[in-house]
Amino acid sequence: MLLGEDLSVLLLLEILLRTGVVFLWLLFLLRMTGRRGLAQLSPLELAIVIALGSAAGDPMLYTEVPVLLAMLVLTGVVALQRGVSWLMNRSRPFENFVDGVPLELVRDGVIVDGGLRRARMSREDLFERLRPEGVEQLGQVRRVYLEQSGELSVFLLPADLVRPGLPIAPPWDVEAPHAGGLFGAVACQECGRVREQRSVPCECGELAVYPATIDPWQVSESCG
Numbered sequence: 557m558l559l560g561e562d563l564s565v566l567l568l569l570e571i572l573l574r575t576g577v578v579f580l581w582l583l584f585l586l587r588m589t590g591r592r593g594l595a596q597l598s599p600l601e602l603a604i605v606i607a608l609g610s611a612a613g614d615p616m617l618y619t620e621v622p623v624l625l626a627m628l629v630l631t632g633v634v635a636l637q638r639g640v641s642w643l644m645n646r647s648r649p650f651e652n653f654v655d656g657v658p659l660e661l662v663r664d665g666v667i668v669d670g671g672l673r674r675a676r677m678s679r680e681d682l683f684e685r686l687r688p689e690g691v692e693q694l695g696q697v698r699r700v701y702l703e704q705s706g707e708l709s710v711f712l713l714p715a716d717l718v719r720p721g722l723p724i725a726p727p728w729d730v731e732a733p734h735a736g737g738l739f740g741a742v743a744c745q746e747c748g749r750v751r752e753q754r755s756v757p758c759e760c761g762e763l764a765v766y767p768a769t770i771d772p773w774q775v776s777e778s779c780g
């Protein structure tokens with residue numbers, strides 16, 4: 557069946573409108589679910605793939621779906637993609653909303669307040685992705701950004717500028733860092749900020765600390 561029965565201009569318009577509403581809602585939801593997925597597609601690209609896929613599949617599978625209507629939906633989705641791209645080129649805030657912006661996660665060895673929440677990442681996620689970059693403690697880190705693509709950009713300090721910081725290797729779940737003695741600088745367990753006195757809470761409000769260290773392996777070896 558190429559055309560359904562009772563086809564009217566009103567119905568065609570309704571289908572266009574429905575396509576628009578569903579597509580934009582799909583794009584919004586994909587944007588809300590966070591960063592780019594495994595396929596490295598942008599939310600807009602992913603929305604198109606899903607919308608085109610489902611609109612193309614129904615008329616192939618179900619004979620009662622009028623082919624012309626499906627073609628209308630497909631055309632509508634492509635037109636929407638063009639429209640969204642056009643708007644993105646003209647409005648920076650709109651582009652930022654659809655595509656996201658890079659997020660700063662770590663600055664000078666300290667986890668940026670609210671950065672992980674905005675990135676929808678846990679601290680453990682961050683550490684897990686820093687370890688392959690050779691980060692053993694946060695004092696090695698100049699900056700970490702979560703790029704729009706979902707990739708992590710890690711900028712390390714040159715060796716002579718590395719300071720003691722929060723140990724992230726070995727993974728805490730495998731081998732908890734040594735709690736340390738009463739002396740020496742400590743790193744906030746929450747944000748990694750280093751301070752001299754463990755009795756005062758961190759600027760972030762957290763009290764729990766690990767000893768700040770240049771070499772986490774040495775700490776675990778010396779007390780193990």
Ligand SMILES: [Zn+2]
Binds near residue numbers: 746747760
């Ligand atoms: Zn802190």
